[in-house]
Amino acid sequence: MxxxxxxxxxxxxxxxxxxxxxxxxxxxxxxxxxxxxxxxxxxxxxxxNPVARSLAGGRSGVIGVMIPEVAVSYSGEILRGIDEELASAGYDLLLHTTHNQRVKEPVFVHTLAHGLTEGLLLLLPSDPNAYLAPLHKKNFPYVVIDHQGFDDFSPTVVSTNWRGAFDATQYLIELGHQRIGFVAGASHTSSALERLQGYRAALQQAGIPFDAELVREGYFLRTPSYEAALHLLDLPDPPTAIFTANDVSAFGVIDAIHSRGLHFPDDVSVIGFDDIPEAAAARPALTTVRQQLVEMGRTAVRMLMEYITQPERPMQRVTLGTELIIRESCKPPKNSA
Amino acid sequence: MxxxxxxxxxxxxxxxxxxxxxxxxxxxxxxxxxxxxxxxxxxxxxxxNPVARSLAGGRSGVIGVMIPEVAVSYSGEILRGIDEELASAGYDLLLHTTHNQRVKEPVFVHTLAHGLTEGLLLLLPSDPNAYLAPLHKKNFPYVVIDHQGFDDFSPTVVSTNWRGAFDATQYLIELGHQRIGFVAGASHTSSALERLQGYRAALQQAGIPFDAELVREGYFLRTPSYEAALHLLDLPDPPTAIFTANDVSAFGVIDAIHSRGLHFPDDVSVIGFDDIPEAAAARPALTTVRQQLVEMGRTAVRMLMEYITQPERPMQRVTLGTELIIRESCKPPKNSA
DNA sequence: AATTCTGATCGAAGCGCTTCGATCACATTA
DNA sequence: TAATGTGATCGAAGCGCTTCGATCAGAATT
CATH class of the missing domain: 1.10.260.40 (lambda repressor-like DNA-binding domains)
Incomplete structure (x- = not known):
């Protein structure tokens, strides 16, 4: 012993x-x-002994992280940022995966907040209103990543979703596209909503009327996005370009393009969101809106550290910029070429 | 409270x-x-309260996981398996990332084993001899993933590395290749060694003499593999096909092929190992040897649970099968076509 | 020289739980 | 009826640490 x-x-x-x-x-x-x-x-x-230490009221050196899923690149990248920054701050990482089941969220948050952890990082919570207020009330340190607008007291770090979506759509418009489809994300997340609004704003600025037919929900997932894209492609007047709420959805859309016997990217352009590693690895490489995924994780950790050391610190919200990464998945529409 | x-x-x-x-x-x-x-x-x-519970000598419901890096797909997939299985067993996951620094391993193992955790999962340890004996001596439950042969008392779960490498090489030979390069993994891991031996065995069976010139170390990493491939490609009698110790290395090799102005896969075939998600996403899609990554994680957790509930259970080693996944990255050599 | 103050060090309580041995009520036996 | 046995329940110690208030020696003050 x-x-x-x-x-x-x-x-x-x-x-x-x-x-x-x-x-x-x-x-x-x-x-x-x-x-x-x-x-x-x-x-x-x-x-x-961190356990005894924690029981006795000292620091445990452990931070809890709640994440919807480990293996998706999006989460993985953010987790990497979290992990690296946590390591350099000398903290350990207690991981809870909800496996996308929102009912688990309150339980996990409760467990994490009343156990070993000194603070909490919540990635993409789907129902934060249900359990964040008590945490805030007792002044327990936490930071929410990639979700905002659900209350006015939770510290968050997010991306410029609106701007990113606007840029992507505008790029497509500049390429000459007029019929631009949008495979949207899960509508209970703020990022999905903001991206939709950015898309609409770019359309409007270009004087292109918004067509609800052209928007389908893909829930950030490959298969639903595949099906959404199939629907768009089968429209009487199908889109010549499709913007998707994330890269994973983009891959689903590309599947759909292939399965309809169309040429990608010549017949239909596709642009994603996130810039996960697969986006660069794919051929043709995926044009996408880069989020600073790793940096989001890092920033969240830094904020959390500040709340831990200075409990009275006022709530803070950080927004990280996005960047359009032009690769090979977008071409001008055929008829205009 | x-x-x-x-x-x-x-x-x-x-x-x-x-x-x-x-x-x-x-x-x-x-x-x-x-x-x-x-x-x-x-x-x-x-x-x-898990903390008090643990201090008082009860179960903490936490398993420690030591992993070299979070964001690499290989680790991510295994981690997913671990995570899923752990969740269904009602355990939490305390994660330690070594960030590939082997000096951190003994410290982490010590911390994890003397803290909250009831058991340990070690993914790809680089220097297990240095700290595993004490754990074993005190009968602390642990399972090693993807490393074996360093002692005779540690429970492990591994893949049929030799077989997988043999199959891959044989497939290349059947395609007509005679000059087959090998970008090897980090030589302190057993999997790297076994894959090298499988490669050599297949060569030998086909009566192709082994040429040390054709083997370069890529350390499982993209950039070193890129450089290794450059070296191979610049040989007077360059390989017409390259087998790599993992998929990440394969992408490095493909980069090298492109950077030498060669056509991939027509001029040089490439075959990987692992079948990470990027392998299927890439275009041309990567032919590779599939490891049951998720299943490795799951199996390790199941074994660990058995050691926790039955401390006297004898040491067990599990080997999971590999499978050749033929996609688009291998062609017959040009001259033979 | 007696008193007060200062500040480093110590003792002990307590964090929330598990677990061992003691207890106590009841049933069983002679 | 007294003695013994049985087994559910309880009390208390202890896991390894933090932290509050007490202590005690030395310095400063009168």
């Missing part, structure tokens, strides 16, 4: 509380005793 | 120990008291 603080105290000839103070810097301890404690720690190869 | 077991006990009119026994099933409690306890739990919305 590993040594305890008691053994360190005995070896150093001091009390447990002195050891604790040395280790935590919670109280001035004379250089001599400090040194004796440090020596004892070294000799015994002692490490603080 | 959330209710404690004491409050539950008071409300139910029983002792704390009775509540504990009801909740853990550690001792028979009369139906009447059981019911009273359950009611109190429900009324107070009580949940056991």
């Amino acid at each position: 590993p040594p305890t603080i008691k053994q360190v105290a005995e070896r150093a000839g001091v009390s447990m509380s002195t050891v604790s103070h040395v280790l935590n810097g919670t109280h001035f301890v004379s250089p001599e005793l400090t040194q004796r404690v440090l020596n004892a720690v070294q000799e015994l190869d002692y490490r603080l | 959330p209710p404690t077991i004491k409050q539950v006990a008071e409300r139910a009119g029983v002792s704390m120990s009775t509540v504990s026994h009801v909740l853990n099933g550690t001792h028979f409690v009369s139906p009447e008291l059981t019911q009273r306890v359950l009611n109190a739990v429900q009324e107070l919305d009580y949940r056991l």
Whole structure:
């Protein structure tokens, strides 16, 4: 069994509380005793037990992360940012995956907030209103990633979804497209809504009337997006370009284009959102709106650290910029060429 | 503050120990008291505090996972399997990423094993000999994923690396290739070694002499593999096909082929290993050896659960089969066509 | 020299739970 | 009826740590 603080105290000839103070810097301890404690720690190869520490009211060094799914690149990239930043802050990562089941969210948040964790990171929560208020009330540190507008007290980090969607749509318009489809994301997320609005705004600015026929929900998922695209492609006056709410959806749309025997990207252009690694790896490579995924994770962690160290710090919201990444999946429409 | 077991006990009119026994099933409690306890739990919305539970010597419901990196698809897929299986077993996941720094491994293992966790999953450890013996000695449950042969007491789950490499190489040979390059993995991993041996075995069986010139280390990474491939391509008698130790390396090789102005896959065939999602998404889609990544994660969790519930269970090693997935990245060599 | 103050160090309580041994009521046996 | 046995329930210790208030020696003050 590993040594305890008691053994360190005995070896150093001091009390447990002195050891604790040395280790935590919670109280001035004379250089001599400090040194004796440090020596004892070294000799015994002692490490603080995070569990006991946490129970006794100290820091546990663990941050809870709730994420809808691990394997999707989108989450994976954000998680990477979280993980890297957490590591450099000396924190561990307790992961909860909801597997996209929103009923699990309140349970997980409760467990995480009343357990080992010092703070919480919530990625793309689907029903935050249901459980965030109590957290906020008791001043428990948390940051929400990629969802906003559901309340006015939760710190968030998001992307310029509206702008990104606007840019993507505008790019398509500049290429000459007039019939532009949109495979939208799950409508309970703010990002899906904002992207839809950005799309509409770009259309409007170009004087292209909005056609509700051209918008179908793809829920950020490949198969539903495939089906949505099939529907769009089968329209009497089908789109010559399709903008999708994320890259995964874009791949579903491309599947649909192929399955209708059309040529991609010559017959139908596709533009995605996110710039997940697969977007660059695909051939033709996917033109898309880059979100700073890794940076979102990093930023969220940094914000969380600030809330942990300064509980009274006022709520803060960060918006990270998006960038249009032009690759090979968009061409001018055929008739205009 | 959330209710404690004491409050539950008071409300139910029983002792704390009775509540504990009801909740853990550690001792028979009369139906009447059981019911009273359950009611109190429900009324107070009580949940056991995992931290206190763990300190007091009970189950914490947390499994530690050490992983070299989160964002790589390979790890991500295995992590997904782990995560899913853990969730269905009611466990949480404490994640430690080494960021490929092997010095962190012993520290993490120590922290994880002496903290909250009931068991450990080690993905692709690079230096397991340095710290696994003590764990084994104290009978702490753990399972190693994708590394074997470093000792004779650690439970492992691995793939048929030799077989997979053999199949891949043989497929290339059947296509008519004679000059087959190999971009190897990091040589401190058993999988890299086994794949190399499978490659050599297939060559030998076909009567093709092994040429050390044709083997370069790519460390499972894209850029080093790119450089390794450049080297191979610049050989006086360059390979017409390249087998890589993993898919990520394959993409590096493809980059190199393009950068030398060659046509892929017509001039040089490429075959990978892993079958990460990007392999199927790429165009031309990557022919590769599929590992049951998700299943590896799941299997490891199941094994771990058995060790946790039955500490005396004998060491077990599981090998999962690989499968050649033929897509579009391999053609017969040009001169033979 | 006696008193007060200061600040480093210590002791002990307590965080929420598990678990061992004690207890106590009841049933069984002689 | 007294003695013994049985088994559900309880009490208390303890897991490893933090932290509050107490202590105690030395410095500063009169």
